[in-house]
Amino acid sequence: MPQRRIVDRLKKRCAVCGMSMRVILYRGGAYRGGHYFGKWPLHRKREMEKALKAGTRKVRFGDSWYNVLKEDPKPYAHAEYWECPKCYWQE
Numbered sequence: 001m002p003q004r005r006i007v008d009r010l011k012k013r014c015a016v017c018g019m020s021m022r023v024i025l026y027r028g029g030a031y032r033g034g035h036y037f038g039k040w041p042l043h044r045k046r047e048m049e050k051a052l053k054a055g056t057r058k059v060r061f062g063d064s065w066y067n068v069l070k071e072d073p074k075p076y077a078h079a080e081y082w083e084c085p086k087c088y089w090q091e
């Protein structure tokens with residue numbers, strides 16, 4: 001197996017346990033050392049309260065009903081959501 005070229009080494013923090021981990025990025029977009037779940041919206045408390053005040057509605061998902069916000073709170077930023085291998089494999 002040919003050695004894959006390493007593009008970058010990143011330090012990321014696990015969103016579940018807060019442990020820092022080393023993530024190795026390879027050319028071509030592959031990575032290892034952590035599990036990336038995409039961008040996670042961050043909300044300010046005020047935006048969240050506004051959205052809660054707008055109320056919720058019941059939404060059916062499969063056999064269950066869920067309360068879903070009528071209005072989504074406006075995120076002020078997006079953070080990358082990473083989990084360390086330990087947390088990822090726990091579930």
Ligand SMILES: [Zn+2]
Pocket residue numbers: 014015016017018019083084085086087088
């Ligand atoms: Zn973790």
